[in-house]
Amino acid sequence: MFDSHYLPLINGRFTAFSEETFPASNAATGEELATITRSGKAEVDAAVAAAKAAFAGWAATPAAERAKLLLKVADWLEENTERLVQIDARDIGRTVFELPQDYRQAIGQYRFFAAAILTHDGWNNVVPGGWAIAKREPYGVVGQIIPWNVPSIMVSFKLAPALAAGNTVVLKPDENASLSTLELAKYLAEIFPPGVVNVVPGFGEEAGEALTAHPDVAKLAFTGSTEVGKIIAHAGASRLAPVSLELGGKSPNIVFPDIEDMDAVVDNTTFAATFCNGQSCLAGTRLFVHDDIYTEFMAKLTDAFRSIRIGSPLDPATRLGCLVSSKQGERVMKYIESGRSEARLVTGGERVEVADSQAGWFIAPTIFETGNKTTIAQEEIFGPVLSVIRWNDFDTMIHEANDIPYGLASGVYTSSLRNAMRTADRLQAGQVWVNQYVNLVDGSPFGGYKASGLGREVSKETLHMYTQLKSVMLAEQVPPPFYV
Incomplete structure (x- = not known):
């Protein structure tokens, strides 16, 4: 069903620079399910370097090709849902009754963004003597940190739009819920070019802190507590890196x-x-x-x-x-x-x-x-x-x-x-x-007001979060001399 030991995914290979591990334990019985190599600064540095090197090639990949790979991820999840549900039920204590819905939603995210990216463009207009164009471009390396409660959904919320938009990713899953994400990582390593997706399991004070502070991470995305979200927002602000946050609630x-x-x-x-x-x-x-x-x-x-x-x-x-x-x-x-x-x-x-x-x-x-x-x-x-x-x-x-x-x-x-x-x-x-609580629909913006976060997920608006606008003005010819 799953391996006895897992390594970080860095540059298309499962590798690590440390022998330190942490256990993945059965939430109900306490039984050790597997051990996971504990990512630290060295692993994060290598993952960011790999993502940075892969960015130009991935960003230049046609949107239709990126979409095809996201559809493959959706198909793989669909084929492996039953096994992954069993893993998550052991890893985080959620029931096998409700976990299949998580995977249906996750699958929908990959398919939605595979379609949405094909119509995600900028703006253009004819102006006197030329053209005005606004084009959307990916940021670069995106650092993403997710919680433990709904791992399949959280991975899809983060990976699907970021990859669709042409960014490369370093993802840190929560130390309490890494197994199904690392199982998915094995498939991601097969289909994506090396360095496009990197996964660094570990603890917030080590892997998480190294990722949020890294100068080559162009954008940060986090789901978790409001308290940690504020820390990550400060880390992004210190180098003017954009941050999207999906935080707590008391609805x-x-x-x-x-x-x-x-x-x-x-x-x-x-x-x-x-x-x-x-x-x-x-x-x-x-x-x-x-x-x-x-x-x-x-x-x-x-x-x-x-x-x-x-x-x-x-x-x-x-x-x-x-x-x-x-x-x-x-x-x-x-x-x-x-x-x-x-x-x-x-x-x-x-x-x-x-x-x-x-x-x-x-x-x-x-x-x-x-x-x-x-x-x-x-x-x-x-x-x-x-x-x-x-x-x-x-x-x-x-x-x-x-x-x-x-x-x-x-x-x-x-x-x-x-x-x-x-x-x-x-x-x-x-x-x-x-009249229906948790009525989540692919394409309907999801995010919070006030201390519940910044930005919107699950929608075309999300693609705006993972891209930036460049204005290009094209003149038909050089204007006549100005200083003569």
């Missing part, structure tokens, strides 16, 4: 009293808070429920949370697996303890034991009734913990929905077009999903 999910199918809304809001084991920056973790339906809705929501089947990530019947690590588990439990002291615990709140998976941090789906100013309502928890806030005044609710440092995603449930549109207009969020 409001708003239920109006005019909903027609309460059971369906309860199901979707439950999914919004607990998919990805709650470890998602776009999760709907603040649920605003109107007074008129609050009691009935909360009863159904509580039953829905209690009915979620917790178990081994490898069991197809499991709907909630384990958190990625003990560090993350302990972090979530600290937030739950904070919630016990400042809000009302409705259900959940405890660690659950699962047979043959004693090392895993399985957290019961948790609901708190709370106000908007509590710690659990303001800070990103990254676990299956939902804060429910009661509302009855539209303006007050909108104020509270926006009264947060973040602005990544949001949800609205209503049968009224007026309610949907006036709420969408006033929410300070990059995504507003009406």
Whole structure:
């Protein structure tokens, strides 16, 4: 299924300059799955040098040829989805039930950008005595750093647009979720010219810091916490390198009293808070429920949370697996303890034991009734913990929905077009999903307001992030003498 040891991918070869390794461990059982060579400054320097040397040739490759290779990546992922799902389920504790959707979305990204790059051009116009042209050109070497929660999606969000646009890439996967990325890297090494794609697994303070500080990295792209995003933004600013960031969230999910199918809304809001084991920056973790339906809705929501089947990530019947690590588990439990002291615990709140998976941090789906100013309502928890806030005044609710440092995603449930549109207009969020949370569509811009990031992914707008404009003015002839 996977190798016992992995090396960084540098210049088309799997190689390293260090003998230091770190383990990839089964999130549920603690079993060591493989060892991975730990990339440091030497590996990053070599990867950047390889990407820099490969850039001119790759940028000159016709867009149609670059697109063909992205389509090959999509086909390979499609053929290997079942195996890669099994790897991710072990590596990060996500369930085999929901991981196939990750790969469907990742496959869609490679195919979307393979098509989008063919129509991504600049601008031209006829002017008196000549022509005015604006052409889009890739930046060069792009340094990309991704998190552990949805590795296949994160790799596709970063690689597909950057490569389509003609950049070369040095990618650092998270140390908690490198296996499926390194399996993909074996195929990337086969089909892309050496140096076009380089993968340097390792830790943020070593590989990540070396990559963000490297003077030959022309652009940085990061998905992860807002705190680390600020550090990377400073690193880019220090040498005026452009930075795109997809960061944290604490998304409001708003239920109006005019909903027609309460059971369906309860199901979707439950999914919004607990998919990805709650470890998602776009999760709907603040649920605003109107007074008129609050009691009935909360009863159904509580039953829905209690009915979620917790178990081994490898069991197809499991709907909630384990958190990625003990560090993350302990972090979530600290937030739950904070919630016990400042809000009302409705259900959940405890660690659950699962047979043959004693090392895993399985957290019961948790609901708190709370106000908007509590710690659990303001800070990103990254676990299956939902804060429910009661509302009855539209303006007050909108104020509270926006009264947060973040602005990544949001949800609205209503049968009224007026309610949907006036709420969408006033929410300070990059995504507003009406009547279906996490309604991600290839080509629909994805990104955040405020502390949730800079830039947009998943769309043609993303190609703008990975290219820069050059203006070329062509005159038919040299003008008559000016100084005579």
